[in-house]
Amino acid sequence: MTVTTELDETSLRQIRMTALEKLDNAVCSALADVEGHDARKGLREAVAACAAAGAVVSPQVVGCVEAAEEHLRFGERMEARMLLTVAHRLLAGVRPAVVVPGPSTPGDVVLGR
Helix, strand or coil: CCCCCCCCHHHHHHHHHHHHHHHHHHHHHHHCCCCHHHHHHHHHHHHHHHHHHCCCCCHHHHHHHHHHHHHHHCCCHHHHHHHHHHHHHHHHCCCCCCCCCCCCCCCCCCCCC
16 A cells, blocks of 8 residues: 555645735734744744645745844834734735636536425
8 A cells, every 4th residue: 555645636725825914824823923932933833834734935024033033132113013014914915715606607606406
């Protein structure tokens, strides 16, 4: 019996999107006035999870998060908040578009048989 751990492309894409959502959640948590050390730890872990999942994080987002971590390290909360807000807005543009089904046409749905 052979067991493989390879995932199909759809599963990999979902893992990457989950990693990006976790990064966005870490950014939002840091913005929600979480204590500086905890916020830095959460941001660092979320960026590492993106790298581990192979999720593409734009250099601008990574730069904002890293700079915000430095500001948090020195207790400069307003500067960190500004950078995290930019990172959050950039991450919001990465999420997949919602697929809206097209209008139905007569005969494409059969109810009860």
